[in-house]
Amino acid sequence: MSVVYRSILQLLHHSRLARATSAACRGAGVVFMLHRVLPSATPRCEGCHFAPNAGLAITPEFLDAALSFVRQQGYELIPLDAVPERLQQARAGQLQRPFAAITLDDGYRDNMEYALPVFRKHEAPFTIFVAPAYADGEGELWWDALEAVIRDNDVVHCDLEGLPDRFHTHTDAGKQAAWDILYPAIRYMDEYEQRAFIIRFAARHGLDVHAQCRELIMDWNELRELSADPLCSIGAHTMHHRALARIDEEDARAEMQQSRERLEQELGCTVNTLAYPYGDPASAGAREFALARELGFSLALTTRKGHLYAEHADHLTALPRLSLNGFYQDIRHLDVLLSGLPFMLYNRFRKLDVA
Ligand SMILES: [Zn+2]
Incomplete structure (x- = not known):
């Protein structure tokens, strides 16, 4: 998959097809997904390159370049909880500029050390999704x-x-x-x-x-310190980082609800947003989208790939994201992702993938 994906991205970039079609494919906005922000790993010995999770980490330099590029492309960097209102504006034809929101899953400690300075430099709001069992050090x-x-x-x-x-x-x-x-x-x-x-x-x-x-993973003290930053907001990521669609409904509901309550209790903030762990269709589907709605989350994020369109205003608990992936740390790739074309092709020209 990854070689094919990379080739398609390169082809799209070089063909300028993406640019030509971007008006048709680009959505009202995007939500970026990150996990870790780390300086390039040094191999532990000469010739050792085993790093299968490297896709989960980007460097602070790439994050910096990516945020500059996104702004240059006309995107406004907004807090995640402003997304529903922007989608309403898009639906009413009143959206001034495309928007981008930034999210980081799991609460890795490097978010504080390496990502926060970059977010501050760009005054970029960001949301971190935390599973309380992990913050307890028992995940x-x-x-x-x-x-x-x-x-x-x-x-x-x-x-x-x-x-x-x-x-x-x-x-x-x-x-x-x-x-x-x-x-x-x-x-x-x-x-x-x-x-x-x-x-x-x-x-x-x-x-x-x-x-x-x-x-x-950051402990509660670190999370309290980070969440006190006006750029930072915290979202729920279940208690134990469970693939919700693979456990029974009562457990899934408890995982979602209790994670939110515990975060609010520990951090003294309101938690209205949720990211489904893993977030692929086998981990979060129609039952989870309905549960998140029923529990009153203002929005919930999958890891399905795509832009946000005005039509997503009716599917706020099934929103797609764009991954800033460590295997593709290249502004040309980001350029193609922002065109929307790869997702339109992948989703066969359907804007919504919410079932
Ligand atoms: Zn996660």
């Missing part, structure tokens, strides 16, 4: 744990039925091969078994996943 960042186990071990042991019981991971190729098998196996495990598995699997290789969570 499982299973994708980071899996990466660390494979990266730091020459042999990885596994006790999952149907999978090899050991992987030889002393080379980059071996590490990547192990990741390619283990990542999907863990990603699509039952939500509750998944967490029990990753705790056991990491411990067997000397990694404490909860210590890793405390190392990577």
Whole structure:
């Protein structure tokens, strides 16, 4: 997928097709999705390049360049909670300028250290989506744990039925091969078994996943400090970072509602927005969109890709985003994303993907 995607983006950029069609494809605005902002990683040894989660991190320099570019393209950087009103304006034909809102999922500590200075420089409002169990230091960042186990071990042991019981991971190729098998196996495990598995699997290789969570994710004191910044707002991301569509309805409702209540209690702010963990159609669908509406969230974000159109005013709990992805840190790619064309092609010229 990624090679094809990259080629299409390059083709679109060079063909100028994107620019020619942008008036037709561009929406009223966009919501950007980020996770981590980190200086380029130094490989841990010469020739080691195993970094499968690198797509989740962009550099502060790219963030800086991206924000400048977005402004240059005429976008107004607005706080996320202003989006519903802008969509109403778009529907009434009264929107003055396209808008862009910035979101960061999961509350990684690097957001404070490396992203905040860039947001301040640009006076760019941003929203961080926090799962309270992670801020408590008791969450499982299973994708980071899996990466660390494979990266730091020459042999990885596994006790999952149907999978090899050991992987030889002393080379980059071996590490990547192990990741390619283990990542999907863990990603699509039952939500509750998944967490029990990753705790056991990491411990067997000397990694404490909860210590890793405390190392990577901001605690409540840091979140209080950050959320006091007028540019920052906080959104809910479920209690335990669950793929909501894969748990029963009562649990899904509780995950959403309790995360909001706990954030408001700890941070003393109002929490009206939600980002569905993972956010793909298998993790958030019609049932979750209705639940978010019923619980009174003013908007909720998926990770489906696309611009926001006036028509989204009727689907505020099923909004798409644009990912600022570490694998594509190139302003030419951002240029094509802002044209809207790749998503129009991907969504077969439908503006809405909300079912
Ligand atoms: Zn997340």
